[in-house]
Amino acid sequence: MYYLSPELFFPPVDQANRDGILAVGGDLSPERLLLAYKSGIFPWFENGEPIMWWSPNPRMVLFLDELVVSKSMRNILNRNSFKVNFNQNFRDVIFNCQNIERDGQNGTWITNDMIEAYCKLHELGIAKSVEVWQDEVLVGGLYGIDLGHVFCGESMFSKVSNASKVAFIALVNQLKATNYKLLDCQVYNPHLESLGCREIDRIDFMEILKSK
Template sequence: MSKLYYLTTDLFFPPVSQANRDGILAVGGDLSAERLLLAYKSGIFPWFEQDDPILWWSPNPRMVLFLQELVVSKSMRNILNRNSFTVTFNQKFRDVMSHCQKVKRDGQSGTWITNDMIEAYCKLNESGIAKSIEVWQNDELVGGLYGIDLGHVFCGESMFSLVSNASKVAFIALVEKLKTDKYKLLDCQVYNPHLESLGCREINRSEFIKILHNSH
């Protein structure tokens, strides 16, 4: 049975193979830009509740999208063809994160996107590492997503939708952009049926880490 590693002020993570069965690798540390970037480059991400210690995860298996496997349903294509939404890239990062924090989710009483996390990721956005996709309808922000851009892999963090299908529009727009820019993968972290319906699937963590570390 794996023992949880307790982080100190040192900029360090244990090997992801030491994560427990649930995918939790380490506890503690901070949300500094340097630690967050090291985490994502190592296949690790933070996920914890307000007032709890920071938990660092590296689940096995890992939910990902190989970009050519994107599934766009016929009904979704019809929605896209109506052009009722407008998509922008990286224009309202803080607003997207704030909406992701506030949106009600099935089976969740609170949010894992704390105010400290918003400030930390906004710093990463200012340095060009965290990015957002915004979906607009009648000049109102109605959907979007954000994540960490590693240059060959985009690590999706969270998405929101205030009207039907707006988050799907954001997801599809991101994938099409990543395809154009020749990215290898969209990291979706953990399984959910909504992501599976879009073509995402689980792969072994070791395969994910191999892709993550091979930037060529």
């Protein structure tokens, strides 16, 4: 494991350990965060821990044409009971991602420092959000890092059934329309798999990330 100095540097991702941890330390400056995502690396740690930088192998991704929208979900979308915005309430989205209760999870990895760091990236046009509304109430959303050809998803939240799926599908449709190559979902979970995401080798992920 590499211990970062103040120098703006990350080791090659193939030096990550078996769990995917590549480095420890550094800071959450916009410059370091952007370098991390461009290098296939992301921060993931909890309050009281040092900053930990990850590059897991395999990598969970969505090839945009492989999005799975169930019949029941299509029916929900056709009802138009949700309104979707992009990049209008970034801070509210990340705050809800921090505070939403999740089954089997105590606490959150989205620290207050993380919120401020990603809000700075949003001000720079790098971090983006999707907001889902129902009856003028923010009920779901997601946020991530936009690299121009790959979108790196960070977290989602849902206060009513299917709201996060609506955000995810809206994002994928927008990415498809603007010729993005991939949605990076970082690590496996069954919810993502149900939407069509799958694991690929880190080498393959890096090839796509480095191509433009």
